[in-house]
Amino acid sequence: MTDISQDKSALQDDHGPDYAPGTHPSLPPPSSSVGPIHWIRVNLFSSIPNILLTILAVWVLWATIPGLLNWALFDAAFQGDSRSDCRAVAEGACWAFISSRFGQFIYGFYPVELRWRVDLAAIGLVMALVPLLFDKVPYRRFGLYFAAAYPFIAYFLLMGGLGLEPVETSKFGGFMLTMVIGVTGIAVSLPIGIVLALGRRSDMPIVRVLCVVFIEFIRGVPLITLLFVASTMLNYFLPPGTTFDLLLRVLIMVVLFASAYLAEVVRGGLQAIPKGQTEAADALGLTYWKAMRLVILPQALKISIPGIVNTFIGLFKDTTLVIIIGLLDPLGIGKAALADAKWQGLAAEVYIFIAILFFICCFGMSRYSLYLENKLHTGHKR
Amino acid sequence: MSEAYASQMQVLDEVAIRIQNMHKWYGEFHVLKNVNLTVNRGERIVICGPSGSGKSTLIRCINRLEEHQRGDIIVDDIELTNDIKNIAEIRREVGMVFQHFNLFPHLTVLENCTLAPIWVRRMPKADAEEIAMNYLEKVKIPDQALKFPGQLSGGQQQRVAIARSLCMNPRIMLFDEPTSALDPEMIAEVLDVMVSLAESGMTMLCVTHEMGFARKVANRVIFMDGGEIIEENEPEEFFNNPQSDRTKLFLSQILAH
Numbered sequence A: 001m002t003d004i005s006q007d008k009s010a011l012q013d014d015h016g017p018d019y020a021p022g023t024h025p026s027l028p029p030p031s032s033s034v035g036p037i038h039w040i041r042v043n044l045f046s047s048i049p050n051i052l053l054t055i056l057a058v059w060v061l062w063a064t065i066p067g068l069l070n071w072a073l074f075d076a077a078f079q080g081d082s083r084s085d086c087r088a089v090a091e092g093a094c095w096a097f098i099s100s101r102f103g104q105f106i107y108g109f110y111p112v113e114l115r116w117r118v119d120l121a122a123i124g125l126v127m128a129l130v131p132l133l134f135d136k137v138p139y140r141r142f143g144l145y146f147a148a149a150y151p152f153i154a155y156f157l158l159m160g161g162l163g164l165e166p167v168e169t170s171k172f173g174g175f176m177l178t179m180v181i182g183v184t185g186i187a188v189s190l191p192i193g194i195v196l197a198l199g200r201r202s203d204m205p206i207v208r209v210l211c212v213v214f215i216e217f218i219r220g221v222p223l224i225t226l227l228f229v230a231s232t233m234l235n236y237f238l239p240p241g242t243t244f245d246l247l248l249r250v251l252i253m254v255v256l257f258a259s260a261y262l263a264e265v266v267r268g269g270l271q272a273i274p275k276g277q278t279e280a281a282d283a284l285g286l287t288y289w290k291a292m293r294l295v296i297l298p299q300a301l302k303i304s305i306p307g308i309v310n311t312f313i314g315l316f317k318d319t320t321l322v323i324i325i326g327l328l329d330p331l332g333i334g335k336a337a338l339a340d341a342k343w344q345g346l347a348a349e350v351y352i353f354i355a356i357l358f359f360i361c362c363f364g365m366s367r368y369s370l371y372l373e374n375k376l377h378t379g380h381k382r
Numbered sequence B: 001m002s003e004a005y006a007s008q009m010q011v012l013d014e015v016a017i018r019i020q021n022m023h024k025w026y027g028e029f030h031v032l033k034n035v036n037l038t039v040n041r042g043e044r045i046v047i048c049g050p051s052g053s054g055k056s057t058l059i060r061c062i063n064r065l066e067e068h069q070r071g072d073i074i075v076d077d078i079e080l081t082n083d084i085k086n087i088a089e090i091r092r093e094v095g096m097v098f099q100h101f102n103l104f105p106h107l108t109v110l111e112n113c114t115l116a117p118i119w120v121r122r123m124p125k126a127d128a129e130e131i132a133m134n135y136l137e138k139v140k141i142p143d144q145a146l147k148f149p150g151q152l153s154g155g156q157q158q159r160v161a162i163a164r165s166l167c168m169n170p171r172i173m174l175f176d177e178p179t180s181a182l183d184p185e186m187i188a189e190v191l192d193v194m195v196s197l198a199e200s201g202m203t204m205l206c207v208t209h210e211m212g213f214a215r216k217v218a219n220r221v222i223f224m225d226g227g228e229i230i231e232e233n234e235p236e237e238f239f240n241n242p243q244s245d246r247t248k249l250f251l252s253q254i255l256a257h
Helices: A002-013 A036-044 A048-074 A083-089 A096-107 A112-133 A140-159 A174-200 A205-219 A223-237 A246-271 A275-283 A288-325 A330-338 A347-375 B002-007 B055-062 B084-093 B109-119 B125-138 B154-166 B184-199 B211-217 B235-240 B245-254
Strands: B015-026 B029-040 B044-048 B070-075 B094-097 B172-176 B203-207 B220-225 B228-233
Touching: A036 A048, A083 A096, A096 A112, A096 A174, A096 A330, A096 A347, A112 A140, A112 A174, A174 A205, A174 A246, A174 A288, A174 A330, A174 A347, A205 A246, A223 A246, A223 A288, A246 A288, A275 A288, A275 B094, A288 A330, A288 A347, A288 B109, A330 A347, B015 B055, B015 B203, B029 B055, B029 B203, B029 B228, B044 B055, B044 B211, B055 B070, B055 B172, B055 B203, B084 B094, B094 B154, B109 B125, B109 B154, B125 B154, B154 B184, B184 B203, B184 B211, B211 B235, B220 B235, B220 B245, B228 B235, B228 B245
Parallel strands: B044 B203, B044 B220, B094 B172, B172 B203
Antiparallel strands: B015 B029, B015 B070, B220 B228
C-alpha cells in the first residue's frame, strides 16, 4: 500500500514537460501499472483479506494435491484381474478394474465384433461437428453437406440395415448410449425450442395458447415421470400390438423436455431485442420469417448462448436418468460392474471415471460457448 | 434566400401519399383524429408539434408500423389495408429512418445495407454491394463499410441508416426524429445528408424539431397537437405568421433559446 502512494507522489514530482493546450501526446502507461509483478500485487496481495485468502488457497492446495496425486497416479495399480491383484501391487486406486470393463463402459452390450461401427459413427460425429461449430474450416461447404447427411449415416451404422447386420437398441449402452441420447436431444430440441419460443410470442392466440400449454406442462413435470410414461404408460395410449422402440420413446421424451426449457431460454433472448429491430426489418420489407431468421434470431440466440449451453449441459447429464427405466448408460454399467464379487468395493474408481467422461464433454461445451460468445461480439472491443 | 433555394427543387403534380379522414386509437386513447394530408411527389414536408401530439404515429401509419382504424391511406396508388401483399408492396417503396437508428448490430455496415436488397428484392450479392457502396459514398462513410454499427459514432450510424433505406431505392422517405438522439456536432452531418437527399427530388416526410432544416428544404410545415393537424403552411408563412394560438405558443417556446 505504501508503495502505491509513493508511486503516486513520484509521478506527481516527475510530471514531465508542459505541453501547450491541445498538443498533449498520448504517453505510455507508467511501468508500475503493467507486467507480472504488478499483476501479482494487484490480484494476490492487494489488501489484508486478499493476502489471507492467498495464503489459505496455497495451504489448501498443498494439503490436498499430493494425496490426490498419490492415490490416483503414483500409488495406483493399472494392471490385474481382480481387486486383490491391485492391492498386492499398490495401496491407491485400482484402475485395472476400469480397463477390464472399458469396452462395456463405452459400448454397452453392442456386439464386440460390430464395435467398429460405433467407432466409425463417433469419427463421423467429429467430422460433422467440426464444420458446424467452426466457420474457418477448409472445405466447410462439403462438411456441412456431410453434417446434414450424418443423422442418416449414424442411424444405419448403429442400427444396421442397408446390408449391415441389424443391432437391437436394447444392446445400446455405456457412453455410446449417453452420446446417442445427448446428441440427438441437443440437435432436435434446439429448433423445436426456437419454434416454441416464437409461437409463445405470436400474435395468433391459438398458436400462443398451444405453445404456452405445452411449455408449462412439460416444465411442470419431472423428467423421470416423463421417462416412466415413455417406458410403461405409452402402451396404454397406443393401439394394441404396436411395438415402439424403448430408446425411441426415451429420445422423444428427452427432446420434448429439453425443448420446453430451451423455448424459455430463447424467449428470454427474444425479449431482450429492442422493438426497433423488428420495426427496422419491417420497414425494409422483410417478411416475418426472414426478419426472424436474418435479424432477430441471430441476436436473440447470441444473447441466449449461456442459457442454451446451460440447458444442453443439463440435458447431457440428465441422460443418466435412463438407468431408472432399465437402459444401461455408464452409470448403469458401473453399477452392474460393482456387483461383481472380484471387484467389490471399488465404487470410487468407477464414479471418478464416469465423472471424468462427463466432465470432458460438459467442459468442452462450456468452453465452446465462451469461444462463440467472443466470436460473435461486435461491439467496441473488436 | 431559403425560399429561392426550396423552389429549385421540383414538385410534380402527381400524388405520392393521400391520407383521408384517418383515425387511430391505442386501446381507448384516440391518438389521431381525422387526419387529412396529401403529399405530392417530390414534396418535402416537415411535421412538428409537442411530444405526444401523434406526429410519429402519423408517419408510422404510412408504412404500417402502426395500424389505423378508420379512414384511408393511399401510398403510391396502393391502398393500405390488412392485405399483407399491399403492405409488403408499400414497404418496398417507402424507406424509414428512426430516432435510434435501429441498425442491425450483428451485421457490418455493408451487410446492413445489402440485407434487404438481397432478401426482399432478390438482387445478386455483387450488385447489392455495388449499390450499397455507392450510397455509402453519398453519405460520406464508404471507409466504414466493414465495421460494425457499435464501432461508429451516432452521426455515422444515422447516416448508415439513411444509406440502408436508400439501397431499397424507395420513392418516399420517412424520417422519425432523425437527429433527436444525436450530439450537436453530429446533427449537422446528418442534416447535410438529408438536404442533399431533398435536392435529389426525393419525396420526404420528416418529423423533426430542426427548424433551420424546415426553413431550408421544406415545402410545407405541418403543426400537430392532440392528434390533429392544427396548421399547415409554407415555411416562411408558418414561422413568420403563425395563425393559431397553439402554434404561436409552440414556436415561441422552441425558438426562445
